Amino acid sequence: MFRKTKQAAAERHDGESYGAFVRRQFRKNTFGIISLYVVSFIFVIAVFADVLANEKPIVASYKGETIFPVFKEYAVDLGIATWDKHLLNVDWRRLEYDWAVFPPVPYSPETTDKMLVSLKERAPSAKHWLGTDDIGRDVMSGLIHGSRYALSIGFVAMGIALVIGVILGAIAGYFGGTIDIAISRIIEIVITFPRFFLIITIVALVEQGSIWLIMALIGITGWTNIARFMRGEVLRVRNLDYVSAATALGYSTPRVIFRHVLPNAIAPVLIYAAFGIVSAILFESALSFLGFGVPPTVVTWGSVLFKARSSTYSWWLAVYPGLMIFITVSAFNLIGDALRDATDPRLRS
Structure with a gap:
C-alpha cells in the first residue's frame, strides 16, 4: 500500500492543479469510470423517459x-x-x-391493460417485456419513469441536507465557542431520533402525501453527518494563512466564510453527497415498499416492489425493480469510493 502511494505521488505532474490531479486519479479507477457511465445512462433514461415509454x-x-x-x-x-x-x-x-x-415502450406508467386477467398473461412477454403488475400496468414503463423519481429524490433530498449541513457545520467550525457547542448539541439531539421511523411517523400523520414531502423529510433528517463533517473541515481550514490574511485585511465574516473557507473545505463534503444520494434512494424505496411512500398514482421503483407483496408468484415485480435499485446504489457507492480515493491526501504528499 505504501509503495503504491509513493508511486502515485511520484506520478504527479509538475504544476498540475488539484482539480486536474483528482480527475487523473479518478480516471485510473476502472470501477469508478464504469459506474459513472452507468449513472449517466440512467440519467439519460430519466431525462427522456416520456420519449422512451409513453x-x-x-x-x-x-x-x-x-x-x-x-x-x-x-x-x-x-x-x-x-x-x-x-x-x-x-x-x-x-x-x-x-x-x-x-415510443419503444408504448405504455405510460399509469396505463392499464385490462385484457390481462391471469398470472400467465401478466408475465413477461413480447407485448410487455418485463411483465405487468396486478392491475395491468407495464413494469418496464414504470422502471423507466421511476428512474426520474429515483434521481430526483436522491439529488433534491441530498441538496436540502447539504444546504442545512454545510451552513450549520461551517458556522460551528468557524466561530467555535458557545455557538459550536450549541450546534453540536442540536446535532446530537437530532441523531438520537431513529430517522427511518421518524419519517414513517410524519408521513402517516399527513393526510395528503406527495413526492415532495418525501424529498423534504429525507433531506431535513439527513443533514447531521454532513454538518459534523463540515465542522471538522472548517476547523482545519480556518487557521490557515490565507484565511488569517483575509481576516487581517478587514474582510467581513460572511465574505471570509463563503469566499475563502467554504471553497477549500467543501470538496470532501461533496464526495460524501454521493453516499447520501444512495441513502435517499434506499429510504424512498423502503418507504414505498412498506406503503408509506409516494401516492398510489406515482410509480417508483419502491412502489413496484410494493406490488410484489400482494402478488407472491409475480417474481418479475420483485426482481426487476430490485435489480434497478441494486445497480443504481452500487454505481453511486463506487463513484463515491473512487472520488474518496482520488482526493486522498496521501496521494498529494
Whole structure:
C-alpha cells in the first residue's frame, strides 16, 4: 500500500492543479469510470423517459394534421398550450392515425391493460417485456419513469441536507465557542431520533402525501453527518494563512466564510453527497415498499416492489425493480469510493 502511494505521488505532474490531479486519479479507477457511465445512462433514461415509454405517439399524422403529442404534453404542463377538444381524454392507442411513430415502450406508467386477467398473461412477454403488475400496468414503463423519481429524490433530498449541513457545520467550525457547542448539541439531539421511523411517523400523520414531502423529510433528517463533517473541515481550514490574511485585511465574516473557507473545505463534503444520494434512494424505496411512500398514482421503483407483496408468484415485480435499485446504489457507492480515493491526501504528499 505504501509503495503504491509513493508511486502515485511520484506520478504527479509538475504544476498540475488539484482539480486536474483528482480527475487523473479518478480516471485510473476502472470501477469508478464504469459506474459513472452507468449513472449517466440512467440519467439519460430519466431525462427522456416520456420519449422512451409513453402511450402517446412521438409524432403522428391524424386527420391530415401532423402532431407531436409527447412534446405538446410538456407545453400543456407548462401552461403555454392546450389540447384540442377532439384530443382531450382520448385513448391514444385506439385513435385511427394516418401513420404514427410510438415510443419503444408504448405504455405510460399509469396505463392499464385490462385484457390481462391471469398470472400467465401478466408475465413477461413480447407485448410487455418485463411483465405487468396486478392491475395491468407495464413494469418496464414504470422502471423507466421511476428512474426520474429515483434521481430526483436522491439529488433534491441530498441538496436540502447539504444546504442545512454545510451552513450549520461551517458556522460551528468557524466561530467555535458557545455557538459550536450549541450546534453540536442540536446535532446530537437530532441523531438520537431513529430517522427511518421518524419519517414513517410524519408521513402517516399527513393526510395528503406527495413526492415532495418525501424529498423534504429525507433531506431535513439527513443533514447531521454532513454538518459534523463540515465542522471538522472548517476547523482545519480556518487557521490557515490565507484565511488569517483575509481576516487581517478587514474582510467581513460572511465574505471570509463563503469566499475563502467554504471553497477549500467543501470538496470532501461533496464526495460524501454521493453516499447520501444512495441513502435517499434506499429510504424512498423502503418507504414505498412498506406503503408509506409516494401516492398510489406515482410509480417508483419502491412502489413496484410494493406490488410484489400482494402478488407472491409475480417474481418479475420483485426482481426487476430490485435489480434497478441494486445497480443504481452500487454505481453511486463506487463513484463515491473512487472520488474518496482520488482526493486522498496521501496521494498529494
